[in-house]
Amino acid sequence: MESTTDATEPAVAIRGVVKVFGAGTDEALTAIDGIDLTIAPGEFVSLIGPSGCGKSTLLRLIADLLPLTGGEISVFGKSAEAGRVDQDYGMAFQSAGLFDWRTVAANIELPLELMGWSKADRRARSAEMLELVKLPEFGDRYPWQLSGGMQQRVAIARALAFRPRLLLMDEPFGALDEMTREHMQNELLAIVADLDTTVVFVTHSIPEAAFLSDRVVVLSPRPGRIHSIVDVPMQARTAELREHSEFFKTATEIREALRAVEATIPSAGAPEPSPSTGEAAE
Amino acid sequence: MRRLSRLLAIAAVGLALAAVWEGYKLIGQSIGPEGGPSWLPVATDDLTMPHTWDILAAFVEPVQRGRSETLAVFLLRSAWFTLREAALGFAIGAIVGLGLALIMLRSRFLDRGLVPWINISQTVPLIALAPIVVTWGRTTFLSDTQAVSLIAAYLTFFPVAVNGLAGLKSPDPASVELMRSYAASWWQTVIKLRLPAARAYLFPAFKLAATLSVVGAIVGEISAGVRGGLGRVILDFAGRYTTGPEKLYAAVVAAGLLGLFVFWLANLAERRAMRGRAVELS
Numbered sequence: 001m002e003s004t005t006d007a008t009e010p011a012v013a014i015r016g017v018v019k020v021f022g023a024g025t026d027e028a029l030t031a032i033d034g035i036d037l038t039i040a041p042g043e044f045v046s047l048i049g050p051s052g053c054g055k056s057t058l059l060r061l062i063a064d065l066l067p068l069t070g071g072e073i074s075v076f077g078k079s080a081e082a083g084r085v086d087q088d089y090g091m092a093f094q095s096a097g098l099f100d101w102r103t104v105a106a107n108i109e110l111p112l113e114l115m116g117w118s119k120a121d122r123r124a125r126s127a128e129m130l131e132l133v134k135l136p137e138f139g140d141r142y143p144w145q146l147s148g149g150m151q152q153r154v155a156i157a158r159a160l161a162f163r164p165r166l167l168l169m170d171e172p173f174g175a176l177d178e179m180t181r182e183h184m185q186n187e188l189l190a191i192v193a194d195l196d197t198t199v200v201f202v203t204h205s206i207p208e209a210a211f212l213s214d215r216v217v218v219l220s221p222r223p224g225r226i227h228s229i230v231d232v233p234m235q236a237r238t239a240e241l242r243e244h245s246e247f248f249k250t251a252t253e254i255r256e257a258l259r260a261v262e263a264t265i266p267s268a269g270a271p272e273p274s275p276s277t278g279e280a281a282e
Numbered sequence: 283m284r285r286l287s288r289l290l291a292i293a294a295v296g297l298a299l300a301a302v303w304e305g306y307k308l309i310g311q312s313i314g315p316e317g318g319p320s321w322l323p324v325a326t327d328d329l330t331m332p333h334t335w336d337i338l339a340a341f342v343e344p345v346q347r348g349r350s351e352t353l354a355v356f357l358l359r360s361a362w363f364t365l366r367e368a369a370l371g372f373a374i375g376a377i378v379g380l381g382l383a384l385i386m387l388r389s390r391f392l393d394r395g396l397v398p399w400i401n402i403s404q405t406v407p408l409i410a411l412a413p414i415v416v417t418w419g420r421t422t423f424l425s426d427t428q429a430v431s432l433i434a435a436y437l438t439f440f441p442v443a444v445n446g447l448a449g450l451k452s453p454d455p456a457s458v459e460l461m462r463s464y465a466a467s468w469w470q471t472v473i474k475l476r477l478p479a480a481r482a483y484l485f486p487a488f489k490l491a492a493t494l495s496v497v498g499a500i501v502g503e504i505s506a507g508v509r510g511g512l513g514r515v516i517l518d519f520a521g522r523y524t525t526g527p528e529k530l531y532a533a534v535v536a537a538g539l540l541g542l543f544v545f546w547l548a549n550l551a552e553r554r555a556m557r558g559r560a561v562e563l564s
Contacts, residue, residue: 065459085465097456101478110474114464 009077011166011198012039012062018070019057019224031057033223034071039198041165044189046201046209046216048254050262054224055202056170062200063091063168076165087115089166090159094174096151098143098158105130105139108158115162129157132191149180156188160195167192167199174204181205182242185212189237206258210251211242218257220264228257300334307331332528337535340528353529357515357536364499364511365540367427371434372495372544376488378435379442384472386443387450404440408433408498412505426508433506434498438491445487449480485552492544500537512537 019032032054039045047055060066062073064080075083083089090111098107108126109117117125130136133153143151152172159167173181185208192199203209209216213232220227230253233246241247310326313319324330345356382400386393412433419429453475461471503513512533519530 060459063463065462084463087465089463091460091463093456093460095456097454097460099457099475099478101481111464114466114470114474
């Protein structure tokens with residue numbers, strides 16, 4: 001149990017992780033079977049794969065929102081549970097999940113409230129975060145007065161309000177239109193670079209993974225395993241990159257890996273177990 | 283403008299109902315002997331069905347020969363007495379109902395075990411229960427009016443418990459996961475997420491409970507023999523029906539208006555509490 005965090009310590013270390021839903025019953029379903037993955041501090045890692053590959057489940061295991069069946073996960077050298085209790089990570093989901101009875105600022109301040117921050121400190125931080133996500137005049141609005149893209153920016157501001165070192169995102173831009181999505185991707189990169197945040201990012205989108213990530217982890221389904229890891233060459237992630245040949249090369253590499261994964265699926269059978277309606281709801 | 287047209291519509295329907303009453307009387311008395319033909323379900327003489335204007339006029343006449351107090355003032359005084367019993371009953375019922383909802387939320391065992399008992403509680407006729415409550419009350423420190431409040435509470439806790447539990451369970455799994463990711467305690471989750479989300483379920487229950495509290499108080503007064511409230515007034519006027527039938531009708535109108543008044547109060551409270559999301563709800 002090391003308590004010090006040195007530079008070489010991984011942000012997330014996943015060793016031999018197994019997750020079985022309904023273990024011991026007739027309907028036992030192995031969602032993840034033996035995943036090893038180490039994520040360095042400051043890295044941006046995407047998880048991509050077909051439905052049922054357990055990418056959302058893996059994210060929730062890192063977040064300690066689901067219990068592990070086997071293996072171990074450490075977050076900054078601590079157990080996943082300690083990571084959750086110590087608020088080492090922030091989280092953003094596909095639905096912004098803002099509380100509609102709270103103003104935008106009050107939504108961003110929610111985690112700070114739970115951590116016992118003073119009102120003045122909360123106000124200062126939410127104003128700062130609103131500045132960061134480019135919504136400075138929207139603090140007093142209610143979520144339903146905002147567009148989908150704006151709501152998602154507020155959710156990111158909320159996830160990062162207490163400056164966690166790790167950001168876990170589950171298809172955060174999945175419900176946005178293409179232009180808004182690209183715009184949000186640019187902003188996300190600027191924000192996490194600014195705050196030096198490690199990101200684990202679940203996505204369905206090949207261009208999204210290719211554009212955002214340092215590494216793209218391609219998962220295969222039933223049971224979820226790592227098929228391959230695509231290294232994205234270091235380069236400036238600007239809007240121009242999207243039209244650059246390097247970007248297409250990376251996207252092609254991911255696409256081919258996904259094709260290889262699809263080829264191994266015998267049939268498009270049972271749907272992905274939904275972790276957010278399963279044990280996580282308890 | 284919309285408000286005015288709504289009031290006009292309500293008044294129009296009220297007048298139409300009065301017209302039906304008077305029309306029925308008119309037909310019955312024009313074709314039959316005194317009291318109308320025997321095949322009519324209700325006799326149409328002035329004793330059985332006083333004229334609507336006689337009922338209205340009774341309000342401004344003295345409540346009793348030789349007394350200066352008008353019936354309206356007398357009924358207002360009685361309604362105030364009943365309202366206080368009902369208010370205490372509502373408060374007890376709301377607290378008990380919400381408490382039960384929280385207990386059922388907390389314990390899956392009690393969620394399963396309590397619900398049938400709560401349902402059965404409402405199948406016991408209030409009239410049968412009231413004398414028991416009053417008798418028990420007399421053996422303790424409870425006054426008879428407090429016992430009446432308990433009878434009212436017996437009716438009001440039910441909708442609050444049932445809707446309250448549904449409301450506490452209403453947040454989507456992602457919101458519950460979010461609170462868990464913040465390592466929020468059970469109580470923090472209740473205060474910051476579940477209770478605010480339950481408001482949309484609780485206020486309709488409060489509106490129902492408010493009118494039920496008046497019903498419970500009146501029934502309680504009648505069976506407990508408590509003097510001073512509308513229940514006793516209805517009993518007295520029913521006993522002296524032949525000497526002034528319009529007084530009983532007036533008392534019934536007063537009871538209805540009292541129910542309407544508490545409903546209006548609950549509606550007002552709902553609007554205040556839901557102000558933040560008024561646009562979404564309309």
